[in-house]
Amino acid sequence: MSESGPQIRNASETPAGGEHSTNTERDVPEGDAGGRISGGRLDPLAAIMARVHRLRPEGRRLMGTNEGVGTSPTLAAIIAESGAGWYALIALSVFAALDEATGYIISALGPDISNSLGVPASVFSMLATQRQIVVGITALQFASIFYKRRQRALIAKQFGFQYGAILIAGSLVTWAPAMSAVVGSTGAGAAVIDAAHRPLIMDMYPPGARLRALSFHSGAGVVGAIVGTALVAVLSGPAGLSWRGTFLVLGSIFLPLSLVGLWLRDPGYGRFDTDRVAALVHVDPHAELVRPDDPSELSFWEAVRRVWLIPTVRRLLVVWGVLGVAVTPLVSYQGFFLEEQFNYTSGERATFYAIALCFSLPALWFVSRHGERAWRRDPERLVRLTAGALAALALGLILAVMPLEGVSLIGFSVVFAAEAVAIATLSLVMLSIVRPRSRPIAAALAAIFFGLVGGEGGSLLLGGIASVYPASVAIGIMAIPALGAAALLRRAAFKLDADLDKVVEEVLEDEAVHSVVQAGGEIPLLACRGIDFSYGQIQVLFGVDLTVREGEMLALLGVNGAGKSTLLKVVSGIGLPSRGSVRFMGSDITYLDAERRVRMGITQIPGGRAVFGPMTVAENLYGFGYSLGRDKRRLEAAVDAAFETFPRLAERRNQHALTLSGGEQQMLGLCKALILEPRLLLIDELSLGLAPLVVDQLLDMVRQINAKGVAVILVEQSVSIALSVVDHAYFMEKGEMRFDGSASDLLERDDLLRAVFLGAAAVGECGS
Numbered sequence: 125m126s127e128s129g130p131q132i133r134n135a136s137e138t139p140a141g142g143e144h145s146t147n148t149e150r151d152v153p154e155g156d157a158g159g160r161i162s163g164g165r166l167d168p169l170a171a172i173m174a175r176v177h178r179l180r181p182e183g184r185r186l187m188g189t190n191e192g193v194g195t196s197p198t199l200a201a202i203i204a205e206s207g208a209g210w211y212a213l214i215a216l217s218v219f220a221a222l223d224e225a226t227g228y229i230i231s232a233l234g235p236d237i238s239n240s241l242g243v244p245a246s247v248f249s250m251l252a253t254q255r256q257i258v259v260g261i262t263a264l265q266f267a268s269i270f271y272k273r274r275q276r277a278l279i280a281k282q283f284g285f286q287y288g289a290i291l292i293a294g295s296l297v298t299w300a301p302a303m304s305a306v307v308g309s310t311g312a313g314a315a316v317i318d319a320a321h322r323p324l325i326m327d328m329y330p331p332g333a334r335l336r337a338l339s340f341h342s343g344a345g346v347v348g349a350i351v352g353t354a355l356v357a358v359l360s361g362p363a364g365l366s367w368r369g370t371f372l373v374l375g376s377i378f379l380p381l382s383l384v385g386l387w388l389r390d391p392g393y394g395r396f397d398t399d400r401v402a403a404l405v406h407v408d409p410h411a412e413l414v415r416p417d418d419p420s421e422l423s424f425w426e427a428v429r430r431v432w433l434i435p436t437v438r439r440l441l442v443v444w445g446v447l448g449v450a451v452t453p454l455v456s457y458q459g460f461f462l463e464e465q466f467n468y469t470s471g472e473r474a475t476f477y478a479i480a481l482c483f484s485l486p487a488l489w490f491v492s493r494h495g496e497r498a499w500r501r502d503p504e505r506l507v508r509l510t511a512g513a514l515a516a517l518a519l520g521l522i523l524a525v526m527p528l529e530g531v532s533l534i535g536f537s538v539v540f541a542a543e544a545v546a547i548a549t550l551s552l553v554m555l556s557i558v559r560p561r562s563r564p565i566a567a568a569l570a571a572i573f574f575g576l577v578g579g580e581g582g583s584l585l586l587g588g589i590a591s592v593y594p595a596s597v598a599i600g601i602m603a604i605p606a607l608g609a610a611a612l613l614r615r616a617a618f619k620l621d622a623d624l625d626k627v628v629e630e631v632l633e634d635e636a637v638h639s640v641v642q643a644g645g646e647i648p649l650l651a652c653r654g655i656d657f658s659y660g661q662i663q664v665l666f667g668v669d670l671t672v673r674e675g676e677m678l679a680l681l682g683v684n685g686a687g688k689s690t691l692l693k694v695v696s697g698i699g700l701p702s703r704g705s706v707r708f709m710g711s712d713i714t715y716l717d718a719e720r721r722v723r724m725g726i727t728q729i730p731g732g733r734a735v736f737g738p739m740t741v742a743e744n745l746y747g748f749g750y751s752l753g754r755d756k757r758r759l760e761a762a763v764d765a766a767f768e769t770f771p772r773l774a775e776r777r778n779q780h781a782l783t784l785s786g787g788e789q790q791m792l793g794l795c796k797a798l799i800l801e802p803r804l805l806l807i808d809e810l811s812l813g814l815a816p817l818v819v820d821q822l823l824d825m826v827r828q829i830n831a832k833g834v835a836v837i838l839v840e841q842s843v844s845i846a847l848s849v850v851d852h853a854y855f856m857e858k859g860e861m862r863f864d865g866s867a868s869d870l871l872e873r874d875d876l877l878r879a880v881f882l883g884a885a886a887v888g889e890c891g892s
Contacts, residue, residue: 183632232474327396361474427715459473667704688856735792763799787822
């Protein structure tokens with residue numbers, strides 16, 4: 125489906141006769157009538173895929189990358205031209221400021237709260253991390269809501285109101301567990317910022333403004349932290365308020381500020397990127413990309429799995445986790461370090477925070493300008509720039525624990541600036557390589573890895589070190605995971621372009637196929653395109669294409685280990701490809717669960733494993749009909765029809781399937797097709813170990829099933845058996861499709877069939 129370059133099997137081995145690549149050698153002539161001629165058949169999807177490849181560069185440009193150097197308009201100019209307006213960004217930024225202010229207020233007052241409640245520093249740090257636990261627990265729940273309903277803006281403003289109430293409630297706490305609940309409740313607001321705010325910004329503003337808008341949002345969080353800590357310095361210093369009084373005053377200030385978000389509205393998904401990409405092939409630019417009645421629409425957990433399977437996402441999540449280990453516990457321990465090292469009071473600690481945080485603002489401004497240009501020209505450059513920021517963060521951690529106040533201030537300033545930059549740039553990359561509707565999922569996963577996995581892991585690590593060594597040693601050691609995050613991020617850049625291409629290709633292909641269907645064009649029943657599949661590190665399928673037309677019966681041939689059964693697993697959903705797409709009746713089912721494919725009409729009969737041995741024949745038949753739901757009459761009629769078709773099974777209805785002969789077990793397996801009435805039947809090794817007479821009976825049954833309009837893919841090692849019932853055949857060798865054409869043409873290919881006959885002869889010699 126897309127260009128992926130040369131593939132390597134397991135080590136440096138290449139099979140005799142040539143090298144593997146995704147562009148497989150196939151005996152298929154090219155057609156000039158809008159599609160590839162495959163075995164004498166016109167393939168309409170070939171024309172669609174050719175068009176997708178032609179439009180991909182323009183699609184990448186509309187997504188905000190591959191634009192070349194050019195000039196970069198100001199953020200104000202882009203917002204004015206797009207009509208997006210400043211209100212949404214300002215409202216979300218105010219909420220981000222309140223969230224960060226609340227976190228830093230609690231941190232700055234940490235030693236005072238700890239002493240008042242009578243808990244040691246390590247215990248209070250664990251209480252403070254309840255915020256991150258709540259983020260991890262709730263972020264994916266919010267993402268689930270946002271995936272099903274457009275409620276991001278509604279929930280964002282609802283949780284924006286909580287910060288003032290939290291501080292007011294916190295001022296009344298006298299018990300450590302109650303403070304843990306207060307601190308943890310701020311995590312729900314942080315989870316909304318992760319799962320809703322950043323995806324909203326991606327949908328509210330065009331690609332050319334996104335990094336700057338995200339940086340503006342992150343900068344607002346920095347301003348909130350600065351103002352919050354400055355207010356703590358004033359209220360606990362000259363004003364002489366206790367931490368309780370400070371909480372009460374600041375909570376009263378935060379409550380009216382949260383009203384700024386009352387008019388927030390959700391703009392929907394992808395209007396500034398994927399909708400415009402879709403318009404390249406669709407006459408209606410306002411058409412929905414995901415339609416409610418689409419049977420292939422991913423469920424939430426299928427969408428989570430889809431996001432997880434993106435190579436760059438997995439690498440970035442590791443980076444988020446390691447970064448969380450390095451910086452999340454730092455905010456809690458910084459106050460104790462300053463008290464221990466320099467004997468700072470709460471007001472002095474707050475002043476130190478505010479000064480150190482100020483350096484984040486110019487860093488964000490610099491990266492938003494230069495990073496935007498880097499992203500437009502070459503996305504990998506932005507990733508490398510972020511890796512450099514993480515390396516600087518590691519250096520900052522080392523400087524931060526120096527016993528000189530000025531050096532320590534510089535160190536913490538570098539740490540805060542690098543963290544702010546990394547969060548903005550990583551968010552842009554992470555949310556650009558997934559479809560718009562799945563962006564809350566990607567953002568929630570990042571929050572879980574950063575806050576829950578990394579934050580909790582870092583707190584445990586830091587707490588263990590701090591219990592034995594001074595806080596300065598514990599903070600300095602965090603430079604090691606920061607350097608690890610930088611190294612991991614540089615490696616993550618290598619797959620970025622391919623994953624950005626994948627997003628564009630999926631949008632173009634979905635809309636192109638939908639346009640053809642709407643226009644009454646013919647689409648194959650099943651179309652596999654560019655399928656790559658691996659078992660762990662061992663790749664077994666290389667750019668495999670397969671097309672099945674409505675009501676067709678074809679053979680899939682090849683020696684053992686060629687990849688035939690693996691390809692059937694990909695079609696039936698038992699295995700998910702690392703690259704490529706599977707379409708059924710025009711719908712993309714690449715990442716649908718296997719049980720949903722059964723309901724759509726795909727049924728597989730695995731070779732030698734088609735029945736449940738410990739169950740009786742009747743129990744097997746009723747088990748096959750599980751997907752029919754509560755339609756008992758239909759199930760009873762289907763079971764009766766199966767017994768009429770195979771009288772031998774009726775005689776053995778109460779016999780365990782394990783005691784049946786091989787032929788009878790295959791008959792029982794074929795009954796699955798009679799009961800489920802699929803549109804596509806996948807049969808793997810029907811003749812395996814059976815006598816010729818039994819095979820003839822089974823093949824006759826397959827013909828009857830096919831005559832009812834059911835398309836059949838028959839996987840066989842026996843060429844003579846397979847070609848006796850089909851007109852069209854595919855031949856696989858070493859994970860590639862080597863032949864696609866008529867059965868008569870395949871019989872003339874001695875170079876291919878010799879491998880089958882030699883393989884069969886070898887098996888016979890071994891068995892003799």
